[in-house]
Amino acid sequence: MVEIGHxxxxxxxxxxxxxxxxxMWGAVTRDLTLAGMARYAAFITFGLVFLAxxxxxWAYIRSDFSVxxxxxxxxxxxxxxxxxxxxxxxxxxxxxxxxxxxxxxxxLLALRGGNMPERLLASVLSVQxxxxxxxxxxxLLTSNPFLRLTDVPLEGQxxxxxxxxxxxxxxxPMLYLxxxxxxxxxxFAVGALVHGRIDAVWARFVRPWTLLAWIFLTLGIAxxxxxxxxxxxxxxxxxxxxxxxxxxxxxxxxxxxxxxTVVMEKRDxxxxxTILLSILTFSLSLLGTFLVRSGVITSVHSFASDPARGxxxxxxxxxxxxxxxxLFALRAPALKQGGLFAPxxxxxxxxxxxxxxxxxxxxxxxxxxxxxxxxxxxxxxISVGAPYFNLTAVPxxxxxxxxxxxxxxxxxxxxxxxxxxxxxLAALGLAVLAMMVxxxxxxxxxxxxxxxxxxxxxxxxxxxxxxxxRVYRKGLSMTTLIERAIGMPRSAWGTALAHAGMxxxxxxxSATVWGVETLAVVSQNEPLSVGPYTVVLEQAFKRTGQGxxxxxxxxxxxxxxxxxxxxxTSKRIHTGREMPTTEAGIVTYGxxxxxxxVNEILPGGKVSIRFYWKPLVTLIWGGAxxxxxxxxxxxxxxxxxxxxxxxxxxxxxxxxxSPV
Amino acid sequence: xxxxxxxxxxxxIAAAGSVLAIAAGLILFALSDKIVFFYTPSDVSxxxxxxxxxxRVGGLVEVGSVKRDxxxxxxxxxxxxxxxxxxxxxxxxPDLFREGQGVVAxxxxxxxxxxxxxxxxxxxxxxxxxxxxxDALKKKxxxxxxxxx
Numbered sequence: 030m031v032e033i034g035h036x037x038x039x040x041x042x043x044x045x046x047x048x049x050x051x052x053m054w055g056a057v058t059r060d061l062t063l064a065g066m067a068r069y070a071a072f073i074t075f076g077l078v079f080l081a082x083x084x085x086x087w088a089y090i091r092s093d094f095s096v097x098x099x100x101x102x103x104x105x106x107x108x109x110x111x112x113x114x115x116x117x118x119x120x121x122x123x124x125x126x127x128x129x130x131x132x133x134x135x136x137l138l139a140l141r142g143g144n145m146p147e148r149l150l151a152s153v154l155s156v157q158x159x160x161x162x163x164x165x166x167x168x169l170l171t172s173n174p175f176l177r178l179t180d181v182p183l184e185g186q187x188x189x190x191x192x193x194x195x196x197x198x199x200x201x202p203m204l205y206l207x208x209x210x211x212x213x214x215x216x217f218a219v220g221a222l223v224h225g226r227i228d229a230v231w232a233r234f235v236r237p238w239t240l241l242a243w244i245f246l247t248l249g250i251a252x253x254x255x256x257x258x259x260x261x262x263x264x265x266x267x268x269x270x271x272x273x274x275x276x277x278x279x280x281x282x283x284x285x286x287x288x289x290t291v292v293m294e295k296r297d298x299x300x301x302x303t304i305l306l307s308i309l310t311f312s313l314s315l316l317g318t319f320l321v322r323s324g325v326i327t328s329v330h331s332f333a334s335d336p337a338r339g340x341x342x343x344x345x346x347x348x349x350x351x352x353x354x355x356l357f358a359l360r361a362p363a364l365k366q367g368g369l370f371a372p373x374x375x376x377x378x379x380x381x382x383x384x385x386x387x388x389x390x391x392x393x394x395x396x397x398x399x400x401x402x403x404x405x406x407x408x409x410x411i412s413v414g415a416p417y418f419n420l421t422a423v424p425x426x427x428x429x430x431x432x433x434x435x436x437x438x439x440x441x442x443x444x445x446x447x448x449x450x451x452x453x454l455a456a457l458g459l460a461v462l463a464m465m466v467x468x469x470x471x472x473x474x475x476x477x478x479x480x481x482x483x484x485x486x487x488x489x490x491x492x493x494x495x496x497x498x499r500v501y502r503k504g505l506s507m508t509t510l511i512e513r514a515i516g517m518p519r520s521a522w523g524t525a526l527a528h529a530g531m532x533x534x535x536x537x538x539s540a541t542v543w544g545v546e547t548l549a550v551v552s553q554n555e556p557l558s559v560g561p562y563t564v565v566l567e568q569a570f571k572r573t574g575q576g577x578x579x580x581x582x583x584x585x586x587x588x589x590x591x592x593x594x595x596x597x598t599s600k601r602i603h604t605g606r607e608m609p610t611t612e613a614g615i616v617t618y619g620x621x622x623x624x625x626x627v628n629e630i631l632p633g634g635k636v637s638i639r640f641y642w643k644p645l646v647t648l649i650w651g652g653a654x655x656x657x658x659x660x661x662x663x664x665x666x667x668x669x670x671x672x673x674x675x676x677x678x679x680x681x682x683x684x685x686x687s688p689v
Numbered sequence: 690x691x692x693x694x695x696x697x698x699x700x701x702i703a704a705a706g707s708v709l710a711i712a713a714g715l716i717l718f719a720l721s722d723k724i725v726f727f728y729t730p731s732d733v734s735x736x737x738x739x740x741x742x743x744x745r746v747g748g749l750v751e752v753g754s755v756k757r758d759x760x761x762x763x764x765x766x767x768x769x770x771x772x773x774x775x776x777x778x779x780x781x782x783p784d785l786f787r788e789g790q791g792v793v794a795x796x797x798x799x800x801x802x803x804x805x806x807x808x809x810x811x812x813x814x815x816x817x818x819x820x821x822x823x824d825a826l827k828k829k830x831x832x833x834x835x836x837x838x
Contacts, residue, residue, distance in 0.1 A: 262781075371697065372701060372704075377701075380701065384709075388709060388712045392716055410745075421712070550759050550760065608784075609784045611781075637761055
């Protein structure tokens with residue numbers, strides 16, 4: 030079975046090469062038979078990589094310890110779910126997953142792209158095939174997960190226990206779906222640059238793919254953040270760690286791309302910029318892959334490093350980013366100017382959005398790469414942490430978010446700033462009110478929190494204003510209004526929800542300033558106050574579970590005199606690797622969370638412990654969910670319009686009497 | 690608002706240019722002011738760092754040097770086998786903090802070879818040693834090898 034997987038992977042490399050060369054040749058020479066092969070090649074490549082992936086998963090499930098990768102990362106007593114997720118808990122397996130998702134997107138495009146011009150589809154799939162072949166070669170040459178052992182051990186080494194978690198089971202695939210999903214936008218850009226028209230129709234085809242990738246990346250980042258929050262036991266949700274930045278950069282650029290494709294689709298403007306963004310977004314995904322997988326940076330994500338791998342990925346990176354940009358430089362000047370617009374207009378606002386998002390991505394990029402550059406240049410080792418990012422990226426975000434409600438309300442082509450400001454007066458009033466009230470209530474507290482809270486309310490109220498303005502007309506009955514609200518285009522709902530979700534996240538982030546941290550050593554029945562709660566150490570005891578033994582500290586939680594349940598935190602020793610971890614205890618009250626992290630259980634039953642009370646913290650991730658849901662709504666609308674667009678294009682073509 | 694196409698474009702470029710200029714200024718300022726340098730204990734004793742500077746120091750936790758008190762203050766020494774310096778820290782130490790193992794501490798240099806740390810990082814698992822520490826030890830020639838990094 031393992032050998033079948035290995036052969037399938039080698040075969041996939043050859044079919045990916047066919048997918049790269051033949052359709053492109055067909056597209057350039059206008060040979061539609063050759064161009065049409067793209068779809069079949071994409072299906073076959075996907076089938077083969079899927080087979081390889083399934084073979085590796087099977088080896089994990091069966092605990093086949095003749096495979097090096099399984100020995101190093103699995104254990105026969107692991108629960109089934111972690112055997113399956115264990116496949117991507119290591120470098121080789123996760124690269125295979127990366128490739129699987131890449132070819133999956135190509136196959137999905139081949140399946141759904143039937144309404145696309147044949148030559149565009151062929152060249153897009155060809156570029157996708159080129160990326161696929163490069164990474165298949167990388168896996169085969171430097172990171173082969175199918176290597177066998179001659180001396181078969183009886184037991185595997187197990188995986189890093191902090192990765193043994195439901196969060197790990199979903200976070201990497203989500204993130205990869207986002208990261209790799211942007212490859213489609215890249216392939217669209219390069220494919221269209223090689224030949225083909227770059228116009229509103231192009232934007233209409235590329236938009237759903239960008240949106241899909243964006244939704245997954247949003248969820249993946251949020252999930253990774255929550256996983257770090259509860260698993261690492263430090264209570265932080267974002268560390269500006271290079272690996273986190275590696276996922277944030279494509280998100281920022283991808284968000285910019287998402288907005289600029291709207292301009293391109295609706296107004297046929299910003300073409301050059303949109304094409305450039307498509308290339309840059311996926312370039313940042315590739316850069317992220319390089320940073321994480323090459324071992325140039327240290328993090329929980331960088332598995333054992335091998336210089337050959339780093340150089341190989343760097344080569345792929347140079348080939349695709351460099352190739353894409355060179356092609357762009359050659360072809361972009363030939364692109365025709367699109368629709369005109371006044372600086373104060375929806376288009377103008379979206380340009381501001383793009384400017385700020387792209388600039389903040391650059392700020393994050395500089396902060397992430399500067400330590401690497403400096404170390405290479407003069408050997409100085411530095412760390413760039415939160416203070417840098419708080420001074421560079423964060424102000425850019427804040428200014429951008431202040432502008433968002435205006436942009437959302439402005440009309441296309443030429444906007445009426447005065448009218449929009451009047452319309453937004455209520456939202457502004459609400460935001461200021463929220464700010465004042467929180468100021469008054471938390472007097473003497475940190476200033477940043479009420480300001481941030483006001484910003485969040487401004488975003489939410491701004492979105493609500495947009496919805497109200499679209500739906501509400503004087504004199505209409507309630508039922509008509511509800512009907513109008515339901516009848517509102519889903520993409521408009523999507524925008525409103527995504528922006529409101531951002532506002533929710535902003536409120537959650539601002540509220541972290543009010544968090545309370547308590548460090549103490551307590552004995553049994555000794556009360557300790559944490560924010561509005563009092564915790565009492567009930568018991569410290571030992572416990573064993575599947576694959577671990579632990580020292581548990583159990584606290585009861587009270588608010589005033591009312592009991593609010595209990596919270597448990599433990600020091601866990603994972604058998605096998607004998608590796609200790611801290612299991613944080615988290616209990617949610619309303620929108621806030623009580624977070625406990627045991628330091629040490631001292632002889633005599635005393636417990637040294639850290640408690641946090643984090644008000645409104647769940648909003649950080651809740652907001653991300655709302656954002657992603659907005660994306661899903663928008664996507665469901667787009668599909669309908671995609672069909673409509675094709676219909677109108679076909680009828681247009683029929684009228685003109687020429688085949689498309 | 691009757692701007693010509695050229696004027697519209699110029700106004701866009703001017704606006705974009707000023708945002709970029711401000712961002713570039715912020716980035717340059719932050720890079721000169723908000724970054725933290727990494728030192729080994731020998732670097733610290735040789736280079737004469739001003740007290741009050743934010744530093745990152747790394748090396749091995751000196752065996753027998755870890756002192757904890759009941760109010761969760763910890764004091765330990767970081768060594769590169771040549772020189773060592775004292776680190777004081779209040780809070781939870783990482784799970785894999787051990788005597789004789791690699792560690793990185795970030796905090797404020799107090800002068801007199803001592804640092805008050807607000808962050809202490811240790812390795813994430815058995816195979817892993819903070820890269821800065823591993824590199825520094827390799828340079829000193831006292832690297833023990835081991836798997837992975």
